[in-house]
């Protein structure tokens with residue numbers, strides 16, 4: 432696949448994987464992207480996951496023909512991009528490895544002595560430095576903590592292409608046509624993996640301001656080659672924790688179905704009161720990272736759960752921990768609890784956010800004793816009015 436006359440795609444699709452990074456369901460596989468830039472010198476952008484070394488090297492060989500790569504640019508040292516660096520060095524012993532100082536530290540930890548004299552092959556690059564391939568010039572932009580500390584982005588100025596490491600990536604292999612387009616799985620990827628590092632993403636977006644970008648080549652997912660502003664805008668919203676879509680997200684757990692009935696009633700009330708978008712999710716049965724994504728997408732969140740051993744039902748506790756760990760902020764949160772003898776989950780849920788910033792808690796709460804009664808419906812009206820105000 433050609434990205435342009437001088438840039439070829441040499442990445443691979445992984446359909447063997449069940450959990451990406453050991454956590455995320457990827458029913459449509461994953462792509463590990465790699466690119467070859469042709470000029471007087473040839474640069475290969477990143478490697479691929481462990482099981483795909485031969486395929487990747489074959490792809491490079493078919494692309495370069497009787498030439499050999501001069502550089503391997505290592506933007507990110509996570510194993511899904513670095514596992515085959517040693518194989519690359521064995522095949523192309525004269526190629527130089529280009530990476531940040533920290534990446535070389537990781538490279539040594541990963542491969543140790545088996546890399547040979549890496550010092551003779553290494554080119555350490557820092558923020559603002561560049562490497563000329565001929566007409567193509569690679570400008571390195573350090574992107575610490577997007578989402579690992581050693582990450583660099585690479586801007587190729589002659590074709591105005593941003594190689595963005597894992598940023599702007601999405602779940603799904605490239606031979607799977609995603610009917611939902613880029614945003615849905617890119618959002619789940621962002622909040623699942625990068626969400627905690629909003630400040631770092633903001634910092635690198637600032638550095639990119641003023642660059643003309645015509646294509647974004649991420650290490651996962653499709654090459655983005657039109658309406659680039661819309662992708663940058665999404666990253667701007669996500670990394671600043673701004674509200675992306677108006678609406679209410681109700682996340683619940685229910686053992687015997689009574690809390691579920693209550694949230695269905697609450698959703699009805701919210702709609703009657705004019706809330707156009709109400710999304711309801713059963714935390715125990717839906718993909719938890721889809722739920723994390725929706726909590727960040729909408730500005731208003733309702734957490735409804737059963738009291739469990741005088742605390743919060745485990746799946747709800749885990750969900751709140753996911754949000755707090757990702758710096759959940761700038762949101763309004765309302766609580767609904769259920770308990771058969773002593774409902775205490777509302778207070779316990781609120782306590783889990785005690786170190787979070789810029790959260791408004793809705794004062795009106797719903798407290799159900801096993802099954803919803805008329806008084807609970809009254810409480811729901813008060814909660815809905817305050818939430819939507």
Ligand SMILES: Cc1cc2nc3c(=O)[nH]c(=O)nc-3n(C[C@H](O)[C@H](O)[C@H](O)COP(=O)(O)O)c2cc1C
Pocket residue numbers: 684685686687688689690691737738739740741742769770771772773774775800801
């Ligand atoms: C293992 C377990 C522990 C529970 N612990 C409490 C509790 O500490 N206090 C309480 O009032 N209810 C407790 N309950 C009752 C639940 O909160 C109960 O499921 C709820 O009142 C009914 O709502 P549901 O139909 O949505 O499950 C517990 C239930 C289970 C299964």
